[in-house]
Amino acid sequence: MTRNQPRCNRIAGGGLHYRFQWKRRSHGHKNLPSVAWRLFTLLQSDFSCKESPPIISRMVQWTLQSNACDVLSLGPRAAGRLATVGVRTVAELLATKPQAAADGQFSAETVTAWQREAKLLVALPQLPSDAARVLAAIGVGSAEQLLHSTPTQLIAEIESLWRSENAHTWKKVLEKPTVRAVCAWIGIAQQASSSRAA
Structure with a gap:
């Protein structure tokens, strides 16, 4: 992993949490476009991965007419x-x-x-x-x-x-x-x- 590459941590529920680790001097405006592009490509790759998306449980309201x-x-x-x-x-x-x-x-x-x-x-x-x-x-x-x-x-x-x-x-x-x-x-x-x- 390079100095400016985002670290991607998987959290509960199957989602992804991105956090950037780089030295303080890399916060300059010159590095922002490349950082944003890396985040965009990572998000794209996550949505296209083979893993199933996290399932969000929903409360089902059954009635007397339900099967x-x-x-x-x-x-x-x-x-x-x-x-x-x-x-x-x-x-x-x-x-x-x-x-x-x-x-x-x-x-x-x-x-x-x-x-x-x-x-x-x-x-x-x-x-x-x-x-x-x-x-x-x-x-x-x-x-x-x-x-x-x-x-x-x-x-x-x-x-x-x-x-x-x-x-x-x-x-x-x-x-x-x-x-x-x-x-x-x-x-x-x-x-x-x-x-x-x-």
Whole structure:
């Protein structure tokens, strides 16, 4: 790297941060055009690189008319089962009886957990989908229930869930939530409640 060449540091989120390192005497006006050109070419090369641009997460506002499989990120087999019993939207999922939608592969308990998860994601748009899945699995099925839960209570339920031999395949790819994460979930419910009251 030459004396006047910008140093390019990659920062969190995949972006680039440029900072110039050169001696004080190089700040003269004669060097400014070359420095600006180097920065321009570096920016151009960054936009044309093969790496994917950073993905900016967006809050999705699900509704009762949203597709239930999209809300729950269900696979084709679960989607096919729900379609068989006439469930397409979240409203239809919440209205169906778990026993009616259950079969040899998906139990009534699983369908009930889907209903809880969908209710949480519709009521709390800021709640991460993984959080809604964990909460639904431990029996939390509404924003009001989450609002009145304590971190100690939820952590105890989560510990029990992680120790159980239940065939939740998603547990293999999720890290066990921390106390800090659980407190953040409750905070989301508190914020939503305050917004509704305002």
